[in-house]
Amino acid sequence: MAVLDAGAITQATAGNREARTAWGLTAPALLLMVLILLVPVVVAGVLSFTNYSLGNASFDWVGAENYERLFTRSTYEKMFIATFTYVVTVVPISVGLGLGAALLLHSLGRIGDIYKTIYFLPVMATLLAMAIAWEFMLHPTIGMVNRTLAMACGTWLEVVPFVANGCAGGFPLWLGDRDYAIWVVCFIGIWQGFGFNMVLYLAGLTAVHRELYHAAEMDGAKSAWERFRLVTWPALGPTTVFVVTISCIRAFQVFDTVEAFWPQGGGPNKSAYVMMFAIFEKGVQQNLIGMGSAITMLFLAFVMSLTLIQRWLVERKVHYG
C-alpha cells in the first residue's frame, strides 16, 4: 500500500508540475491578450458611461445617457442608415463579383494571370490616394465621369431618363449630392474590395476535386449551372463563409474614403456618416471620449455578432472536408 501511495503522490506532483508548466507557457500570450485587447475594451466600456474628455482631471458618471443619445439623435440615425446601406450594398455585390470573376478566371488559361493582377491592383493600392484620384474623376465640371456622360448628349442614349435629365440640367455633383454620396462610397468600396474576395475564391476553387466535375457530367449534370450547384458551390462553402464574414467586418470598418472626401462632416447632410467616421469625429476630433466609446462598443457588438453567426454557420451548415 505504501508503495502504491508513493506512486500516486509522485504521479500527482508530476501532474501539478505539468499543469504549472502549461500555465507558464501560456502566460505571455495570455498577458498580452489581456493587456492589448481585453483591458482597452473594458476601459472603453467603462468610459462609455461617462462624459470623460482627454486632458480632464476627472469625469462624471452619466449612466446610459451616451447610449440614449445614440438611439434618439437624428445624427446617429443617419449614421446607422449610412453604415447599413454601405454594408448591405457592398457585401453581396463584392462577394458576388469576386465569385464571378474567380469562376471566369479559373476557366481561363494564361491570360487569366493578367486579369488577376488587374483586379487585384485596387486591393494593393492605398485607399487614401485612390480616393483623391476618384475625387478628380468625380469632379462635377472637369471630372472624367461627367465629361464622359456629357458625350452621350445629342445621341440616341438620351432616351435614358438619367442622361436626358443630365443633359438638360447638368449631371450629378456626385460627392456633393446627398442622394449620390453614399452610393459613390459604396461603388469605391466594391471596386476596392472585390479583387480580394476573388483571390480567396480562386484559392478555394483550386481545392475542388476535378474528378467531381467528371462524375457530375456522368450523372447527367449538363448545364454549367447544374455543375456549379452540384459541385462548385458546396465545395466553396467554407470559403464563402470566410469571405462574407471578412467582407462584413471590412464594410463596417469603412473610413478612408469618407475621411478623404469629406474631412469635415461625413458627406452632404451626413449622408455618408459611417460608424468608423463617427467614432473618429466624436472621440478624436471633438474629444468626446464617452460618446466615442459608446459608438465603439456598439461597433464591437456588431462585429462580435457577425463572428458568432459565422461560427454557428460553420458548425451547422457548411461541409468541411
Place this chain on the structure above:
Amino acid sequence: MADLQITSVTKRFGETPVLNGVTLDIADSEFVSLVGPSGCGKSTLLRVIAGLETPDSGAVSIGGANVTTTRAADRNLSMVFQSYALYPHLTVAENIAVPLRMRQLTHLQRMPLIGGLLPGARGHRQSIAAAVNAATEMLEIKSLLDRKPGQLSGGQRQRVALARALVRDPAAFLLDEPLSNLDAKLRVQTRAEIAELHRRLNATFIYVTHDQVEAMTMSDRIAVMMGGEILQCATPEVIYEDPDDIRVAEFIGSPKINILPIERVGHQLQIFGRPLEWRLPPGSPQIMQLGLRPEMVHLTKRTPRLRGRVAHVENLGAEVFAHVMVDDGAMRVTLRASPAEQSMLVLGAEVGLGFNTRAAMIFDADGKRLRKIETMVGTAVEVA
C-alpha cells in the same frame, strides 16, 4: 444494356500520342478488362468511351448508334472513378440519388421546398427513393444512408460509388481502377462481389485495371494494352496460354514468364549452345525467343535441357518458386516446384531443368509469336 464498338480511335495530349488507333468490339452483357502498365492509355480509352475525352480520330458507338460527338451526360453510361468522386456535402442516400434526380426531375422539381409541391414531383421522388433503396440493399450499405462520405471507410465509399453507378439502368458500366485504393484483403472480397454483380445484372462492364489478377479473375475477355494500342483481346485462358506477343506473355502471369534466347544453326535449334531436338522449317529466323511459364519448367536428373545453380527460393506453402541461374549465371529461370521437391532446392546447388516442349512458345526477335514454326516443330498448345 448494349454493345459497344470502338473503331480506330486515336488521341494525343499535345505532342504525346496516347492512343494509336484502338479498335475494340464489346458484346452486350460482356465483362471486358482493359489491362496494362501505367501510362499505356487504358484510362484514356475508358474516358473516350465515357465521353469525358474527345478522340482525335476514330469513332465510338453504343448499341449501334455513333456517339463520338455526343456529350458524356447523354451517352447513358455509368462510371465508377478511382477516387470514387462522391459529393462530399451530400449524404450517402443523396449521393446515390444524384444520377436519377439529374435525369428524372426538372430544374424546378429539384428546388428545395417548392420542388416537392409541383405536380408529378411526388411520384418521381418516390420512385427515386425506391431505386436508391434497391441499390443500397444490393450492396449492403443500408445502415450508411444518412452518413456523409467523410465519415466512411475506403471500402464503404467504394460501395457507395458502385451503388451510385448501378442505381440507373445504363447502357454499360465503366469502372476505372475501382479497387486500387483498397487494402489487399478487401480487394479480393470486392473482386468477387463485382464479378457476381455482373452476373446478376447481366450488364456490359468495361473495367480498367493495372492488376492482371483482377483482369484474369473477373473478365470474359481481357484487352492487354501497351503504348497506346491493344496488343491482344481474348479470353483470360487464351491470353495466358496463347499470347500473340511477347509483351502480353510477359505482362500476364505471376511469376513472370521465362524468356530464353534460342538460335538457329543450320536446320537445328540451339539453346545456350545445346541442341534442341526440334527440326526447323527452312527460312525461319536466325534469332528467336523461347517463352516458358514457370509451371512448365520442372526439375529433372535425367538428360536435363538446362543446367544451373539455385539462386533464390520462395516457399508459398502450396507451391515453391525457385530462381535458377543458367548459362553461367547470365540468365535467370523461374520454375514452380512442389513442396516435396524442396529438398533438392538448396541455395547454390546445381540442378537440371527440363520443360514440356508442347507448352513452349516461340517468338521472333521483335516479340511476335511464331505459331507457324511452333506447329511445325510440334510445340503448339491446343487451346480449348
